[in-house]
Amino acid sequence: MPSRPSPRRPAPPSPATAPGTSAALTELPVVACKLYRADGRQRTVSRSDADLDAALETARADGGFVWIGLRGTSARDLERLAVTFRLPALAVEDAINAHQRPKFEQYPDLTFAVLKPVRYVDHDEVVDVSEVAVFVGAHFVITVRHGESSVVADVRAELDAPELDPADLAGLGLDDTDVDLDVPLPPGPHAPSPASVLYRLLDHVVDGYGAVVEDIAVDVEDIEEQVFSGGEDEHAERIYKLKREVLEFRRAVVPLVNPLQRLVDGGPTGPSATAVAEEKRPYYRDVLDHLLRAADAIDGYDRLLTDVLQAHLTQVSVRQNRASARQNEDMRKISAWAAIALVPTAIAGIYGMNFEHMPELSTRYGYFVVLAVIVSACVSLYVVFRAKKWL
Structure with missing residues (x-):
């Protein structure tokens, strides 16, 4: 099994986290911090000339949002952000400590989500599970990543380099090197917003589930063929290992079904602006459909591995009985x-x-x-x- 991030208890607040104190970006383990404006313009927030309060005020004034990405965050680091962005204490504790169940929690001013990206290490036949905690407010997104995952970087790359038709860029007097300049870009169906970031993260995570399902299917078919090939090799250890990894995969996928179903059916409402608009529901339903298919596939592979293990043990028992009879x-x-x-x-x-x-x-x-x-x-x-x- 791959190493999982060990849980850490929040440290006592330091004097720097007293109310009204701003946390400078240079003091935090920030992977990236960028300002996305409502008109499509975007700008990287400089660590040398801005603190979090200034970035947040700019986002509110422009009708955009700030996305702060963190990795390897300590309790003290996240508590500094909690003061500036008024993050709930329980959500902050969940973001610091790994091994949380996938979930969506609605607070008066924001939505807190825990997602479990996975990847399949084929040569070791191991499901590597990481974790991303997401705070989504009206004018900010904070992501806290535990473990190895490219989901957050992939979503950020999509927002930083929107796919625009060259003719549209030419009509604006731009080329494909100008997408990160402080100029307005035509809004698309998934214009950058805190809610769209959450959707994109969710979509990438669930797409990753589909890829892992396909990889597991190959190994399950391989072990099934070996068991019923008539050979006398021992397969119990490999089958048990695959069942254990499928169980680990299930823990990342199945708990997400009910929260996403509630999000599609009603959706949270409030200042966090993460409610699912009617025109966006087909996208979320598509993600839910992919998630349900992954969950069904996991259940099927788990039952199949149980049957294959039982068949293998029966074959071993028959061979032992034959040897005893001889x-x-x-x-x-x-x-x-x-x-x-x-x-x-x-x-x-x-x-x-x-x-x-x-x-x-x-x-x-x-x-x-x-x-x-x-x-x-x-x-x-x-x-x-x-x-x-x-x-």
Whole structure:
């Protein structure tokens, strides 16, 4: 199993986190911080000339949002952000400590989500599960990543480099090198917004589930073929390992179904602006459909692996029974031949004793009589054992 981030308890607040104190970007483990404006313009927030308060005020004034990406965040780091962005204490604790269940939680001013990106390490047949905690407010997005995952970077790349038709760029007097300039760009169906960031993250995570399902399917089919190929190799350890990884995969996928279903059916409402608009529901329903298919596939592979393991154990038991039956048959044959050999051995042993008065010693045909008795007894025993199928 791959190493998972160990849970850490929040550290006591430091003096720097007192109310009204702003956290400078240079003091935080920020992977990226960027300002996205409502008109489509975007700008990287400089760590040297801006703090979080200034970035947030700019976003509010322009009707846009700030996206701050964090990795390896400590309790003290996130508490600094909690002061500036008024993050709920319980959500902050969940974001700091890994091993949370996938979920969506609605607070008065924001939405908190925990997503579980996964990837399949094929050569080790291991499902590597990471974790992304997402705070979505009206004018900000904060992502806290635990483990190795490219989901956040991929979504950020999509927003930073929107796919625009060259003709549209030419009509604006731009080329494909100008997308990061402080100029307005035509809004698309998924214009940057806190809600769209959450949707894109969710979409990428669920697409990753589909890729992992396909990779697991290959290994499950391979082990199934090996078990029923008639060979006598041991497969129980590999099957059990695959079942354990499927269970780990299930823990990342299945708990997300109900929260996403509620999001599609009703959707959260409030200042966090993460409610699912009616025109956006088909997109979320598509994500939900992919998620349900992944969950169904996981259940199917889990049952299939259970059946394959049972079949393999049955085959092992049958082989053991066959070996035991062969051993019993060999023992019967050995016992039968030993019983036949016992007759001449016993008679020869008796006549080998040095006594003067022995039966038939003075008889002319005594030797032949004894041989006839030995042969008759051995033939009789052979016939009896043959009838009983011991020979």
